[in-house]
Amino acid sequence: MNNKIDLSVIIPLTEKDRHDDVRELYYNYKEGVVETGLSYEIIFVIDGDFPAVFETLQELNKKGEKIKISKLARWFGESTSLTVGFEQARGDIILTLPAYQQMEGSEIPKLLNALRGYDLVIGCRWPRKDNIINRIQSRAFHRIVTLFTGFNFKDLGSGVRVMRRKVIEEVNIYGDQHRFFPLLASRYGFKVGEVDVKQSEKDVFTRVYSAGIYTRRILDLISVFFLIKFTKKPLRFFGLSGSFILAFGTLLSIVLFVQRVFFAVPLADRPIVLLALFLIVLGIQILAIGLVGEIVIFTHAKELKEYTVDEVLN
């Protein structure tokens, strides 16, 4: 088999109740891929135990469709599924597609065209056909992302992304970070763009998640924010917040001390004493964590390269 391939399509199947009929999905996507005229491979990553899907795919394989199937032993999450897909992909260009139809397969050529000036292109579902609840959620999410990271993307939630091989070779993701893959890529110095694609009718349904999922998203956002801003200098983040708290606590203590000594205000029945001391303790703890982080970075600094090289001459 020829080892050089233009395009690797990765479709991670991660949620049981959140994928469309695989056969239909496959043919829809394939149509778009064939239209590009590139040599391609299609990789399904099945994240856990979905026997029905697995069988359907094998059936398709028997019919002569060349599908690569990777089945994970248990549920690992979308980031891991994507990483597994990346490891197998041999193409120069990698296209990830969600297992439920967010966009019509016929938009694939348009996406690939958009890659010309970029290293990674997000397929933005635009104009949105969703209802008001989805739109408000999505708007709020992107506002928070912009606030935290300064990046202004329209549709991070879109699983439709096309990227050059060098992107997957350098950017690592884990946990729920697949959502922020474009942010991380851009941090590595890759050019990230967005192109509007037609949203599929099948993607239009109301999304309401459990509180746990929203919490996880916020935590992921914070961790990505931290990764982007302060990876190398934990003390800068912890130091600033820690010293603010410490300074405030100290100031409060001084005020209380002055009151006690010069104005004979008794302290034993004032809870504010506890608050002052608590702030000092908290400040010291945050600073200590910053220092621990600093030592982590120092001892590993030679392994963590801070820069990414684009080109070397001579």
Place this chain on the structure above:
Amino acid sequence: MIDTDNNSIPKNIDFSIIVPLFNEEESIGPLYEAIKKGIENVDLKHEIIFVDDGSSDKTFEKAKILANDDKNLRVIKFRKNYGQTPAMAAGIDHALGKILVTMDGDLQNDPRDIPQFIQKINEGFDIVVGWRFKRQDKLITRKIPSIIANWLIGKVTRVPIKDNGCSLKAYRSRIIKNVPLYSEMHRFIPAMTSIAGARVAEIKVRHHARKYGESKYGLSRIFKVLSDLISIKMIVSFSSRPIIAFGIGAVISMIFGLISFILALIYSLNFPGQSLVIFLGCSILLFSLSVFLTVSGLLCDLIYKTGNMKLEKLSSLTAVNGFHEKSRNNIKALQYEQQD
């Protein structure tokens, strides 16, 4: 164009000159000429490394043209702007020379000083630092903060270098290649390595006013330098035994916790029936801090032991030269007469 016969690069390069460039399209040409001119009398094999720190102007294109005609000029292009220290780190990682000279790309340093630096290294010093004794910069925004910063760095690290911010420095390659360089750390290299026993010399260098462009680094660095200073102090003074530093903190807060507890007892004897919440609360807080600090110390110890970057490593490198003393006795600030 990438050089096709890569194998022809001679391995026995004597010194490398590393220049980080960020949007220096006007100065790159004159800079290249000046470097060539500055070292023309030095009879040693050299290479020049330009590191393009993600410039948005034509810096890389111009470097490319220069690199086409000069096989001793190597150019490293960053994918985006990372800052001065990472640019220097990249140059150092890629350099092949036995001596590495770093300098600014804005023509404020004078390449005619480079031979002096190489001579100093050959005399047996491990690091040679430039001192811009007639600094041509704005007083308020550049010189005064720099004086304060240098004084502070000297006091805290106990390596009294007059001009830590001067980019013109020379290093023995095997030492600098083992120093972790990140953030704004380049200004602490002498402090870091001298504690491990490296011999540091400081020499006067020329300094010119900026001809092209604006200074890219401003007052916003103060906080960065301060936090770096604290962390470098931490790392240098007790990263090898973090448990002690944290242990001291833990003991102190334990003592205060006990004091508060004893006060609570005395108070309850004197004023029976009064609430003890405040006193006991204070002592609980202090005890918990003590536990927290102990655990952090253990954690640091673990991290340091499993990591592969250790200060001992640096000192074993410097000890190769037969010296292994504390830095304070070692610093010889040798000053050269200006030639013009």
